[in-house]
Amino acid sequence: MSQYAAPLADMRFVLFDVLEADRVLGRLPAFAEHGREIYDAVLEEAARFTGQVLAPLNPTGDREGCTFEDGRVTTPAGFKEAYRQFVEGGWAGLVAEPEYGGQGMPETIGAAIKEMLDSANLSWGNYPLLSHGACEALKHVAEDWQREVFLRPIVEGRWTGTMCLTEPHCGTDLGLLKTRAEPGPDGTWRIVGTKIFITGGEHDMAENIVHLVLARLPDAPPGTRGISLFIVPKFKVGRDGRMGERNAVHCGSIEHKMGIKASATCVMNFDGAEGYLIGEPHKGLAAMFIMMNTARLAVGLQGLGLIERAYQNALAYARDRLQMRALTGPKRPDKPADPIIVHPDIRRMLLTQKAIAEGGRALAYYAYLQEDLKQRATDEATRQRADDLVSFLTPIVKGVLTELANECTYHAVQILGGHGYIAEWGQEQLARDARITTIYEGTTQIQALDLLGRKILQLKGPGLQAFLAEIGAFCESSAGNPALAEFVAPLGRLAKEWGELTLEIGAKAQRNPDEMGAAAVDYLHYAGYVAIAYFWAREIAALGDHHGAEFADAKRGTARFYFARILPRTATHAAAIRAGSEVLMAMPEAAFG
Ligand SMILES: Cc1cc2nc3c(=O)[nH]c(=O)nc-3n(C[C@H](O)[C@H](O)[C@H](O)COP(=O)(O)OP(=O)(O)OC[C@H]3O[C@@H](n4cnc5c(N)ncnc54)[C@H](O)[C@@H]3O)c2cc1C
Numbered sequence: 001m002s003q004y005a006a007p008l009a010d011m012r013f014v015l016f017d018v019l020e021a022d023r024v025l026g027r028l029p030a031f032a033e034h035g036r037e038i039y040d041a042v043l044e045e046a047a048r049f050t051g052q053v054l055a056p057l058n059p060t061g062d063r064e065g066c067t068f069e070d071g072r073v074t075t076p077a078g079f080k081e082a083y084r085q086f087v088e089g090g091w092a093g094l095v096a097e098p099e100y101g102g103q104g105m106p107e108t109i110g111a112a113i114k115e116m117l118d119s120a121n122l123s124w125g126n127y128p129l130l131s132h133g134a135c136e137a138l139k140h141v142a143e144d145w146q147r148e149v150f151l152r153p154i155v156e157g158r159w160t161g162t163m164c165l166t167e168p169h170c171g172t173d174l175g176l177l178k179t180r181a182e183p184g185p186d187g188t189w190r191i192v193g194t195k196i197f198i199t200g201g202e203h204d205m206a207e208n209i210v211h212l213v214l215a216r217l218p219d220a221p222p223g224t225r226g227i228s229l230f231i232v233p234k235f236k237v238g239r240d241g242r243m244g245e246r247n248a249v250h251c252g253s254i255e256h257k258m259g260i261k262a263s264a265t266c267v268m269n270f271d272g273a274e275g276y277l278i279g280e281p282h283k284g285l286a287a288m289f290i291m292m293n294t295a296r297l298a299v300g301l302q303g304l305g306l307i308e309r310a311y312q313n314a315l316a317y318a319r320d321r322l323q324m325r326a327l328t329g330p331k332r333p334d335k336p337a338d339p340i341i342v343h344p345d346i347r348r349m350l351l352t353q354k355a356i357a358e359g360g361r362a363l364a365y366y367a368y369l370q371e372d373l374k375q376r377a378t379d380e381a382t383r384q385r386a387d388d389l390v391s392f393l394t395p396i397v398k399g400v401l402t403e404l405a406n407e408c409t410y411h412a413v414q415i416l417g418g419h420g421y422i423a424e425w426g427q428e429q430l431a432r433d434a435r436i437t438t439i440y441e442g443t444t445q446i447q448a449l450d451l452l453g454r455k456i457l458q459l460k461g462p463g464l465q466a467f468l469a470e471i472g473a474f475c476e477s478s479a480g481n482p483a484l485a486e487f488v489a490p491l492g493r494l495a496k497e498w499g500e501l502t503l504e505i506g507a508k509a510q511r512n513p514d515e516m517g518a519a520a521v522d523y524l525h526y527a528g529y530v531a532i533a534y535f536w537a538r539e540i541a542a543l544g545d546h547h548g549a550e551f552a553d554a555k556r557g558t559a560r561f562y563f564a565r566i567l568p569r570t571a572t573h574a575a576a577i578r579a580g581s582e583v584l585m586a587m588p589e590a591a592f593g
Helices: 008-018 021-026 036-054 057-064 079-088 107-120 122-141 144-155 284-320 344-376 380-415 427-438 444-458 462-477 485-511 514-542 549-566 569-579
Strands: 067-069 072-074 159-164 180-183 189-199 208-215 228-233 235-237 243-246 249-254 265-278
Touching (some): 008 021, 008 036, 008 107, 008 344, 008 514, 021 036, 021 107, 021 344, 036 057, 036 079, 036 107, 057 079, 057 427, 067 249, 079 122, 107 122, 107 284, 107 344, 122 189, 122 208, 122 228, 122 265, 122 284, 144 159, 144 208, 144 228, 159 189, 180 265, 189 208, 189 228, 208 265, 228 235, 284 344, 284 427, 344 514, 344 549, 380 444, 380 462, 380 514, 444 462, 444 514, 462 485, 462 514, 485 514, 485 549, 485 569, 514 549, 514 569
Parallel strands (some): 159 208
Antiparallel strands (some): 180 189, 189 265, 208 228, 228 265, 235 243, 249 265
16 A cells, blocks of 8 residues: 655755755744744644645545545545644744734745645645635735635634636636626626636535636637636625525536545535625736636646655555566565565666756745745745746646656556555555646646746746856856756756747747647746756755755766656757657648548
């Protein structure tokens, strides 16, 4: 059975040695009272909770799934109790501001906790994930009374949040959405329509569920400019915060799906449900994007969490499973065969997982550190730079770590052979659970278009410029360091090529917009591999005597593997980008068969 122990040593290394998060955060007045001691205690307690409480519920939750009867959804055995413990432990409001009842911890520390939740139990982790996103949207766009009434109970974990965008005919293209909002007699709105695929739309873990719903006002212009955002609670809530009768929003059914079986995916029917408009009319999509961006980074962490757990599982198995002898002669002559970790290709798969997990961790936590700076830095220039960086990195973290989670969980199945394919070892569940992460919160294609089309070509890429400048400064300052030379030279070359590729695509896309669409996903991967290479180089630069020879050797070995065996994938992506759109678009549709 798959075990999980939070990789605390690597998390601490990334947080405090590579990113120096305690020092950077310590300069922000919002976190001045926190420090390394508190962060360490929180990480350790989260490791205990996720390892002992959530991880054992992962396989049972997968087998049992959610059940639906008479409009009610029941989560698998143990889920509700685990949620109670989560709330009692103060985890629900960990990163929320104290003024709303939260603990005011940095998002950067919250990211490590979130990774642990996702490794331990992805399905379970989806319930608090959406609540966190709802908090962010309410915090930034809701009126004072709405924040007072709805935010606090979510922060306290008594209520949970959802995100209601998708409709049967509209997923990626939200401009097509039909759900209507009609004016009620008392300033409230009546929401009419059907939303599908709503995560946590109905469940038994909290007293109330706050749906954030996109709908159109009667005078709405068509397309994305005519969408407004509403709060629609499962049980009606007055302006005084009192919970009243059941609202006219009900779960019609739940989906039967490939993975995350314990995460309720609901059809939600809004039959004139009472709702409150949040923010300005017709500006709902921008407001919802606050929630979506929070959730996109969080889904990137889901990818990371799955890679970490799949690696732990595969490594334990590869050390234990005896099959065949090493090509260079027996390594364990006392045994009937050698452990499979001696075989080069098993090592390739293990190292791929380790390199992506540890490099991806630094990338993801760095993005969260920018989020803290964006929200809490005291000077405008720092906030703006952090905003540019986090906005640029969000599609990379989401798109690349989830795609790589699919690759890495498949490697993990392969390492276990037939035992990876059967349910007993828990490895196939991780591969099934990983599959959704490249689809929800915007598919990989949408992350790629957001990165290249919107954030780089349309908005002139301030985030890319800041990131490339940071890599350039790192390469320059490391120039005389022989320990870094093998990493800095290829990194510098690729950072230069990244800039050139961007200009080439930009020029071609001006003549033919399909050039951008044809390049986007390869560009996303290219960006991800170079970004992870940068963080690997920083990991090596951060090594000190206090880390010990074993830790440092493992880091250097993994970095060398990444640079030698993974980073060259950038050449394939660059070639595909340069091949252009012609080979994709020239073929008439009829020729597809
Ligand atoms: C388990 C699960 C949970 C979910 N949870 C939620 C939730 O809580 N709330 C919510 O609102 N929704 C949720 N969703 C919906 C999810 O976000 C959508 O499924 C997703 O955004 C894709 O939309 P779609 O399925 O309609 O696919 P489509 O939009 O129909 O896309 C089909 C394919 O076309 C591609 N495509 C579309 N446009 C382009 C383009 N311009 N260029 C290139 N490719 C393109 C897509 O990438 C995809 O591969 C969930 C879905 C699932 C399965």
